Amino acid sequence: MSIHAAEAASDDVAYASQEEAHGIEPRRIGGTVMEMKNITLRFGGVTAIKDISFDIKEHEIRAIIGPNGAGKSSMLNVINGFYHPQEGEIWFRGAKRGPMKPYEIAQQGIARTFQNIALFKGMTTLDNIMTGRMTMMKTNFWQQAMWWGSAQREEVEHRRRVEEIIDFLEIQAIRKTPVGRLPYGLQKRVELGRALAAEPKLLLLDEPMAGMNVEEKEDMCRFILDVNDEFGTTIALIEHDMGVVMDIADRVVVLDYGRKIGDGTPEEVRANQDVIDAYLGVSHD
Amino acid sequence: MSAEFLYTIEVILNGLLTGVMYSLVALGFVLIFKASGIFNYSQGVMALFAALTLVGFQDGQVPFAELINAVLGTEIHGFGWEMPTILAILCALAVMLLFAILVERIILKHLVNQEPIILFMATIGLAYFLEGFGDLMWGSDIKALDLGLPQGGSFWIEDMTVSWAAEDSGFYGMYIDKLDLIAAGVAVALVVALTAFSQYTRIGRALRAVADDHQAALSVGISLRFIWVVTWAIAGFVALVAGSMWGAKSGVQFSLSLIALKALPVLMLGGFTSIPGAIVGGLIIGVGEKLFEFAIGPMVGGATENWFAYVLALIFLVFRPQGLFGDKIIERV
Numbered sequence: 001m002s003i004h005a006a007e008a009a010s011d012d013v014a015y016a017s018q019e020e021a022h023g024i025e026p027r028r029i030g031g032t033v034m035e036m037k038n039i040t041l042r043f044g045g046v047t048a049i050k051d052i053s054f055d056i057k058e059h060e061i062r063a064i065i066g067p068n069g070a071g072k073s074s075m076l077n078v079i080n081g082f083y084h085p086q087e088g089e090i091w092f093r094g095a096k097r098g099p100m101k102p103y104e105i106a107q108q109g110i111a112r113t114f115q116n117i118a119l120f121k122g123m124t125t126l127d128n129i130m131t132g133r134m135t136m137m138k139t140n141f142w143q144q145a146m147w148w149g150s151a152q153r154e155e156v157e158h159r160r161r162v163e164e165i166i167d168f169l170e171i172q173a174i175r176k177t178p179v180g181r182l183p184y185g186l187q188k189r190v191e192l193g194r195a196l197a198a199e200p201k202l203l204l205l206d207e208p209m210a211g212m213n214v215e216e217k218e219d220m221c222r223f224i225l226d227v228n229d230e231f232g233t234t235i236a237l238i239e240h241d242m243g244v245v246m247d248i249a250d251r252v253v254v255l256d257y258g259r260k261i262g263d264g265t266p267e268e269v270r271a272n273q274d275v276i277d278a279y280l281g282v283s284h285d
Numbered sequence: 286m287s288a289e290f291l292y293t294i295e296v297i298l299n300g301l302l303t304g305v306m307y308s309l310v311a312l313g314f315v316l317i318f319k320a321s322g323i324f325n326y327s328q329g330v331m332a333l334f335a336a337l338t339l340v341g342f343q344d345g346q347v348p349f350a351e352l353i354n355a356v357l358g359t360e361i362h363g364f365g366w367e368m369p370t371i372l373a374i375l376c377a378l379a380v381m382l383l384f385a386i387l388v389e390r391i392i393l394k395h396l397v398n399q400e401p402i403i404l405f406m407a408t409i410g411l412a413y414f415l416e417g418f419g420d421l422m423w424g425s426d427i428k429a430l431d432l433g434l435p436q437g438g439s440f441w442i443e444d445m446t447v448s449w450a451a452e453d454s455g456f457y458g459m460y461i462d463k464l465d466l467i468a469a470g471v472a473v474a475l476v477v478a479l480t481a482f483s484q485y486t487r488i489g490r491a492l493r494a495v496a497d498d499h500q501a502a503l504s505v506g507i508s509l510r511f512i513w514v515v516t517w518a519i520a521g522f523v524a525l526v527a528g529s530m531w532g533a534k535s536g537v538q539f540s541l542s543l544i545a546l547k548a549l550p551v552l553m554l555g556g557f558t559s560i561p562g563a564i565v566g567g568l569i570i571g572v573g574e575k576l577f578e579f580a581i582g583p584m585v586g587g588a589t590e591n592w593f594a595y596v597l598a599l600i601f602l603v604f605r606p607q608g609l610f611g612d613k614i615i616e617r618v
Contacts, residue, residue: 106506118501
């Protein structure tokens, strides 16, 4: 055993025991949650994604990076079902996924946020996050129309969970504010809350820190890491800020012009010549 | 109190009660417009169809009797029994629910992501289809709808108010139709119920979510198709309420579908996206047209009620196109 490996192992032990002292399950990266196999996506004559394969493991933070137009958002839209790839297979939790509607995929446990915030602007923070519980509420139309006992109990119980999320994201003060009136950074946080409310098996974040100032970015980083730590949520995120990605991601996949040019830990990716070329340009002499 | 003053009060009260009836119709438009951005031209015909169905069930008519008779050479017209009003209402509700499901299956499903104008054209087609279909199903004769509600002026109000004026002032008490009062009560109950449903239940929240942002709604697991069925079913329910109230007042006949035209100025006043707007808009139009007729009508030869609402709506379009309560439209450049 090399010295490095031994060091890493003892670090792990220290890390785990510290977390156990806090009564939190140690975070372990588990088996594959989602696997994309040879995905190709075309819009007419334009190929947005060319034969890309990668996987997402349980409890990890998986970053998807790449220059503008690399196909990152398209990839997220494929996972979430807004786009249907022409070729390739998607495996989610050990089963191959057929063509599904976005709302069916949401019901399977994939929640997401959007690059250009897609909140329900006229509704309050509380109501927005409550919509995130939609897939978990079971009473039917007639029970709700009559406001029967079970519908009422259900509403109260889900409301409690939502209040926990509001506490967790530190947005108690804006619970009853229509989200259209909130500043950008807070809207992003509410959107994260709505996605979290679904208790997703896989959380997709499309540029969660875009357009934020340094302080807001730090807050958001902390929330993402906390979500991953405390709830063990598997996260796939797109981000432009390389510093952030290198800090929080467990593994990174790099796209360029719809192709995959790198995949691995942040260190591996940083050392990859193709990635450096894509980001800094290549000299042609 | 002077007789003049009491007359004015009477006119305002009657205007308010008529306004409530306009609001009832406008409400159906707002519900569908909010959830799907479709201006549902067929809302008025839906009210007519719902009322026809209600009367049909009540009188024990055989649906499509004329058609069956023409094809089979039979002479059937009714089942020979009368259905209790409550049961007839439930049956009519079931028909409107079925109607909502069919509209989604046959029309909306194929028009997802189309321009609003195309959806609007589809509802025009739907309106003419439903009009003919209603005639075919229940016959085109004028029918009286008797819900067993009290009708005619309230003597109690007349007796009470007559004492307010001087003995020989020529004021004989206020005439307030009991049916109008009941309709107002029903409208209030309907609005309270709809508001509670949309505020405090999961499906109500889903309705609001879809109205706000389709893409975000999909991403939290809301099926748009299901929500559209629910929206159209609720609009059908509102149409049934509006249709039966207007039907009980002035008979179930083709002109019932034209009350939809009165809902248009109400919507322009109140805004297409606001339920309180539909209520307040209806009240303003109701009171406005009655007062105008009372004060200005005699000078211009009367019949101002036919056009006053539209002129008021035009003025609103110029100065406040989003209506009193509508969402302000801000276009970013």
